[in-house]
Amino acid sequence: xxxxxxxxxxxxxxxxxxxxxxxxxxxxxxxxxxxxxxxxxxxxxxxxxxxxxxxxxxxxxxxxxxxxxxxxxxxxxxxxxxxxxxxxxxxxxxxxxxxxxxxxxxxxxxxxxxxxxxxxxxxxxxxxxxxxxxxxxxxxxxxxxxxxxxxxxxxxxxxxxxxxxxxxxxxxxxxxxxxxxxxxxxxxxxxxxxxxxxxxxxxxxxxxxxxxxxxxxxxxxxxxxxxxxxxxxxxxxxxxxxxxxxxxxxxxxxxxxxxxxxxxxxxxxxxxxxxxxxxxxxxxxxxxxxxxxxxxxxxxxxxxxxxxxxxxxxxxxxxxxxxxxxxxxxxxxxxxxxxxxxxxxxxxxxxxxxxxxxxxxxxxxxxxxxxxxxxxxxxxxxxxxxxxxxxxxxxxxxxxxxxxxxxxxxxxxxxxxxxxxxxxxxxxxxxxxxxxxxxxxxxxxxxxxxxxxxxxxxxxxxxxxxxxxxxxxxxxxxxxxxxxxxxxxxxxxxxxxxxxxxxxxxxxxxxxxxxxxxxxxxxxxxxxxxxxxxxxxxxxxxxxxxxxxxxxxxxxxxxxxxxxxxxxxxxxxxxxxxxxxxxxxxxxxxxxxxxxxxxxxxxxxxxxxxxxxxxxxxxxxxxxxxxxxxxxxxxxxxxxxxxxxxxxxxxxxxxxxx
Numbered sequence: 001x002x003x004x005x006x007x008x009x010x011x012x013x014x015x016x017x018x019x020x021x022x023x024x025x026x027x028x029x030x031x032x033x034x035x036x037x038x039x040x041x042x043x044x045x046x047x048x049x050x051x052x053x054x055x056x057x058x059x060x061x062x063x064x065x066x067x068x069x070x071x072x073x074x075x076x077x078x079x080x081x082x083x084x085x086x087x088x089x090x091x092x093x094x095x096x097x098x099x100x101x102x103x104x105x106x107x108x109x110x111x112x113x114x115x116x117x118x119x120x121x122x123x124x125x126x127x128x129x130x131x132x133x134x135x136x137x138x139x140x141x142x143x144x145x146x147x148x149x150x151x152x153x154x155x156x157x158x159x160x161x162x163x164x165x166x167x168x169x170x171x172x173x174x175x176x177x178x179x180x181x182x183x184x185x186x187x188x189x190x191x192x193x194x195x196x197x198x199x200x201x202x203x204x205x206x207x208x209x210x211x212x213x214x215x216x217x218x219x220x221x222x223x224x225x226x227x228x229x230x231x232x233x234x235x236x237x238x239x240x241x242x243x244x245x246x247x248x249x250x251x252x253x254x255x256x257x258x259x260x261x262x263x264x265x266x267x268x269x270x271x272x273x274x275x276x277x278x279x280x281x282x283x284x285x286x287x288x289x290x291x292x293x294x295x296x297x298x299x300x301x302x303x304x305x306x307x308x309x310x311x312x313x314x315x316x317x318x319x320x321x322x323x324x325x326x327x328x329x330x331x332x333x334x335x336x337x338x339x340x341x342x343x344x345x346x347x348x349x350x351x352x353x354x355x356x357x358x359x360x361x362x363x364x365x366x367x368x369x370x371x372x373x374x375x376x377x378x379x380x381x382x383x384x385x386x387x388x389x390x391x392x393x394x395x396x397x398x399x400x401x402x403x404x405x406x407x408x409x410x411x412x413x414x415x416x417x418x419x420x421x422x423x424x425x426x427x428x429x430x431x432x433x434x435x436x437x438x439x440x441x442x443x444x445x446x447x448x449x450x451x452x453x454x455x456x457x458x459x460x461x462x463x464x465x466x467x468x469x470x471x472x473x474x475x476x477x478x479x480x481x482x483x484x485x486x487x488x489x490x491x492x493x494x495x496x497x498x499x500x501x502x503x504x505x506x507x508x509x510x511x512x513x514x515x516x517x518x519x520x521x522x523x524x525x526x527x528x529x530x531x532x533x534x535x536x537x538x539x540x541x542x543x544x545x546x547x548x549x550x551x552x553x554x555x556x557x558x559x560x561x562x563x564x565x566x567x568x569x570x571x572x573x574x575x576x577x578x579x580x581x582x583x584x585x586x587x588x589x590x591x592x593x594x595x596x597x598x599x600x601x602x603x604x605x606x607x608x609x610x611x612x613x614x615x616x617x618x619x620x621x622x623x624x625x626x627x628x629x630x631x632x633x634x635x636x637x638x639x640x641x642x643x644x645x646x647x648x649x650x651x652x653x654x655x656x657x658x
Contacts, residue, residue: 001373002295002332004066005352007032007436009057010058010489011341017057021064023353028370029066031130032338034058034235034295036071036141037103039120040078043281046116049123062133070134072124072225074117075141076103085112091152093197102345105147108217109158114224121225125232139225139240142264148248150214151194162190162213170431176482177205204483211398215250223257241287241297244281247401251573252433253604255288257599264298264336267321269311272606275621275623276420278606279546281432282328283419284392286382287430293331293381294324301335302350302362310348315361319369319650320619323651326373327617329382333373335366345535359644366598372636378654379611386430387596389441390419391449393434399451402474406507409475414577418445421583426598427591438463442594444470445587448502456492464497465567469486469594472498473574474535475505497563498573499544506555506575520577522552523560528585532576539575546588550575560588600630605644616654620646632656 004024009017030331035042035054043049058068077585082089084099088110089097098105128134167173170186179185182201185611188193197201226238229313237259242251244263255261265286267274287293301318303310313321322333340351347355352366387601422429422445430441434456438444443461449456451470457477464470477491486492490502509517510532521536523529525548536555541562548561555575562573578586590596599616600609606622615635620626627645634641635653644652 001376001379001488002031002067002334002372003029003370004031004337005033006036006298006337006340007034008037008337008339008341009034010053011343012339013294017060017307021060021066023358024066024338025064027352027367028374031067031069031135031332031334032068033071033138033334034061034075034155035124036138037073037076038071039073039076041076042124043075043120045080047125048529051123051127053366058128058131060152060464062131062155063315066133067135068131069130069136069138070124070169072117072121072140072229073392074120074139074221074225074607077106077113078117081116082106082349084115087154088116089112089152090147090150091155093149093151093195095151095196097149097152097523098150102146104142104464107152107154108221109150110152110154117221118224121228122232124196124228125234129229129232129234134234134236135235135281136236136260137226137229137238139222139238142241142243143222144214144246144248145243146369148214150217151196155194155217158217159194160192163209163217164189165210166283174392176484177203178484179203184348192658201404204399206402207402207547208483209400211248212395214248215253215394218249219254219257220299222254225475226257239295239297242285244277245284245392246413247394247397247412251288252392252394258289260292261285261289261294263294264319265296266298266300267302267327268307269303269317270309271315273420275321275324275608275619278324279328279423280416280419282325282575284431285386286329287432290384291381292431293329293379294475295332295334296325297332297334299334299338300350301352301366302354303348304350305346305590312414315367316647318362318365319372320649320651321622321651322369322373323617324608324619325611326376326379327612327615327619327653331379333369367619373634378504380615383613385611385613386428387440387442387594388422388429388591389432389436389444390415390422390425390429391434391444391446391450392431393456393482395450396451398478400448402483402519406475406505407510409448409534414447415581417577418447418587419582421580421587422609424584424605425587426600427587427596428599435459439466442469442596444468445591446476447473449476449480450478451483452493453481454493460494461497461566464571467568469570469590469644471572471590472577474537494571496543497564497566497571498572499542500539500559500562500573501542502537502539503577504538506538508534508536509533510534515586518553521553521555521560523549523576523578523582525549525561525590528561528582530582530585530655531579532582533579534577535575536560537575542575547650548641598627603628604620612656616656617651618644618646618654619651620648623648625650626639628652630654630656
């Protein structure tokens with residue numbers, strides 16, 4: 001179990017370093033991430049490298065029993081680099097450069113950036129590949145976080161090459177994008193530009209491909225650095241830090257390229273439901289690389305600095321959020337950062353060692369957590385026991401949030417709505433792409449797969465045929481992989497599976513929007529009664545059972561929720577976006593039909609229970625103490641329990657009797 005955080009010794013006089021290591025030992029720190037933003041310190045000018053300071057701190061850490069997650073330092077090029085090579089600067093959609101003075105201002109496709117990054121990483125990897133302190137390599141940092149789309153000339157040139165490789169000919173490109181519309185037809189790839197600032201809407205196929213291209217360019221940078229590390233003879237695992245469900249970067253495509261998944265997580269302490277964000281992050285990270293423990297690479301020890309109001313964490317919240325990650329498969333808990341900065345844009349961001357020193361609640365909680373994590377030994381791996389899968393598809397995300405649709409949908413919030421509903425029912429969920437293996441699951445939730453490939457449709461159909469319960473929701477199976485309608489109408493690939501034909505989408509005014517228009521569609525049926533929003537699809541049943549219908553409004557009497565037996569399983573179709581209570585009703589129906597039970601029965605809504613193999617973790621996120629019946633051996637208390645009392649943000653890790 002790794003414990004620690006980002007360490008930036010270059011920000012401090014060298015006489016502070018021994019004190020840092022002594023405090024790390026006191027806190028139970030086992031590993032620090034080193035060198036993430038050290039490019040300017042390692043390479044003061046193009047032809048000058050200074051590794052002496054880095055040698056000294058790595059040796060000091062090693063002598064102190066603290067391992068190193070060594071970064072490649074490529075996340076923020078120094079000023080000398082962009083002054084000498086301004087073509088490496090990224091640009092916005094107007095072509096205006098992003099200047100140095102912040103971070104992540106480089107164009108990922110820039111040959112100049114890649115050359116300089118190659119030279120830097122080659123030097124670092126060659127020097128430290130065999131150092132006994134280095135147990136992990138940390139490539140770049142939070143790819144795409146602040147600058148997730150680049151429109152520079154370097155991107156223009158790389159995009160043309162990417163398109164030529166993807167399509168082979170400009171005629172194939174024209175067909176995929178439908179460029180006869182608005183006289184957009186291209187005569188050569190040299191006529192294609194990034195979707196820069198334009199008078200009106202861009203071509204949706206171009207927008208979708210530019211999202212693919214952007215994620216691919218960042219992935220090329222990661223692979224480039226990883227391969228340099230491997231070529232130097234380094235055998236340690238290699239990672240880069242993800243950021244939960246982050247739209248610009250297709251993590252499901254990236255995950256096989258990482259030895260270890262790592263994640264940065266910053267839920268808002270002001271949000272009483274923020275712990276569900278942490279749960280979602282953890283389940284996504286675990287699902288990206290099943291069976292392999294992951295790392296919580298960054299979190300805040302207390303307040304952050306970048307929200308309009310930066311609330312501190314409540315007493316105990318730091319540990320509760322950390323144990324939530326451990327329960328969901330993390331084998332490491334780290335923070336940004338070790339020592340709170342004295343200067344710079346993030347000086348108000350909390351650290352493990354606060355600016356106010358060791359006589360603080362933050363420090364006491366950091367030390368206490370380190371002690372508890374140090375007692376966790378031989379944690380079981382995830383055993384694949386989740387019986388529910390929630391589908392999340394990055395390419396669909398990019399396509400469904402293109403403009404000019406019947407209604408504007410926030411895909412992640414819709415996916416999260418289903419996740420949160422399952423979480424409130426205390427049912428554990430894996431989060432997968434729609435092409436993943438589904439045989440182990442009893443229920444699959446497939447919300448709003450607007451872009452549904454033939455492979456995905458076939459996978460979902462096979463899941464139902466083999467006995468699964470599948471939920472397909474509104475605005476699904478609308479376009480192909482190029483964001484074009486298929487011939488034959490909507491839902492053509494799952495029409496026979498669902499037994500329902502969608503004729504139109506019945507857009508509603510978004511909830512809370514001003515102005516006239518229908519905001520909600522009431523849904524009623526035996527055991528169902530809830531409000532739907534955004535869409536009330538106009539459909540007719542061919543071969544399905546109507547479980548609930550629209551009650552009032554434009555689609556009055558039309559099917560709102562249907563089911564159809566197919567093979568050994570059942571496919572459900574929901575023609576609207578339900579409110580929270582509606583999502584609960586629908587899931588309770590599915591879970592009962594599939595005989596899916598909660599992780600632990602009878603829990604209050606603000607208490608969560610998670611299984612990691614045989615280990616059961618219960619966490620109280622409420623403001624009042626709760627008592628939870630659970631039998632087994634309390635791992636931290638080292639005692640047999642039949643019931644645990646959890647204070648606010650209290651938790652227990654129990655190995656059940658059975």
